[in-house]
Amino acid sequence: MGLNKSASTFQLTGFPGREKARHWIFIPLLAAYISILLGNGTLLFLIRNDHNLHEPMYYFLAMLAATDLGVTLTTMPTVLGVLWLDHREIGHGACFSQAYFIHTLSVMESGVLLAMAYDRFIAIRNPLRYTSILTNTQEMKIGVGVLTRAGLSIMPIVVRLHWFPYGRSHVLSHAFCLHQDVMKLACADITFNCHYPVVVLFAMVLLDFLIIFFSYILILKTIMGIGSGGERAKALNTCVSHICCILVFYVTVVCLTFIQRFGKHVPHVIHITMSYIHFLFPPFMNPFIYSIKTKQIQSGILHLFSLPHSRA
Structure with missing residues (x-):
């Protein structure tokens, strides 16, 4: 397969140097994919x-x-198609669209975690006004705001990808399209595309984390002021699932960012593996975290599968 088979397509790669093992790599990734669909789909259904x-x-x-x-x-x-079917071609339009949704949804996840922190902040710091503050209308506004912020923040760099000429190698280094991977193939000045994502990372993702961090300082201060030990434990327990999801998401973001920015001498397979961990680990873990730590979710799952359970 030639590197420049078509000027209108990119060539995806799986795990370079591990081509003979690609079918074996496919099996755990397929299992993770099915688990993510079932886990998150079950949460939405419940x-x-x-x-x-x-x-x-x-x-x-x-x-x-x-x-x-x-x-x-x-x-x-796309990943499973590359690994199992060796289907490596992807059109420019499809590639740019995939990059847009991947990065938009990543920023959106940070925004959703921030919204969940706001929910816990109101529930614990101002419980008597919880339902009057977080009305259905307010929740809808927050949801639309999170989606709009993410979509608009990523749009400038992806729009520029459409206008870049691509005359060199069309081989990407992953089994899916990432902005930072595609822009390196452009025969144009990519200064803006190099620096703008860093601004988004600091202005949104890092800022979200700092706001979440300081909100939990105030939440813990309120919890420590509760007289009853049982009530303190109950209030803290409502935050544990969210805290675990925060750690899962932001730790993978930090690790991936560190590898991309400072890991030039790190083997390429580590870059690829870290990308898969970032995009698969949080969606895989979040349903388990909430299923294990939230009694209402446990009860709903047991009821869904018609298993005897206690609502105590």
Whole structure:
């Protein structure tokens, strides 16, 4: 297969140097893909159909599950096609669209985690006004704001990808399209595309994390002021799932960013593996975290599969 077979397509790669093992790599990735679809799909089904879960906390959880599904559905079909069918060609338009949705959904996940932190902040710091502050209208505004912010922030760099000429190698280094991977193939000045994502990372993702961090300082201060040990534990328990999801997402973001920016001498397979971890690990773990730590979700799952359970 030639490197410049068509000026209108890019060539995807899987794990360079591991071509003989690509079918074996396919198996765990397929298992993770199915698990992510089932886990997040089950969360969305439960939240939609169980009236006990029609609360702001679970609506935001539904947004998180939908975002995780979006990331997975955007990336994994292409990855599995490369590994199993050796289907490596992707048109420019499809590639740019995939890059747009991948990066938009990543920024959106950060925004959803921030919205969930706001929910916990109101629930613990101002419980008597919780339902009056987080009304359905307010939740919808937050959701639209998170989506709009993510979509508009990524649009400038992806629009520029459409206008760049691509006359050199059309081989990408991943099994899906990432902005930073595509822009390196452009025969044009990519200064803006190099620096703008750093601005987005600091102005949105890092800022989201800092706001979440300081909100939890205030939340913990409030919890420590509760007189009853049982009530303190109950209040803290409502935050544990969210804290775990925050750690899962932001740790992978930091690791991926560090590898991309400072890992020039790190083997390329490490870059690729870290990308898969970033895009697969949070969607894989989030349903398990909430299923294990949230009694209402546990109860809904047991009821869904008609297993005997206690609602105590």
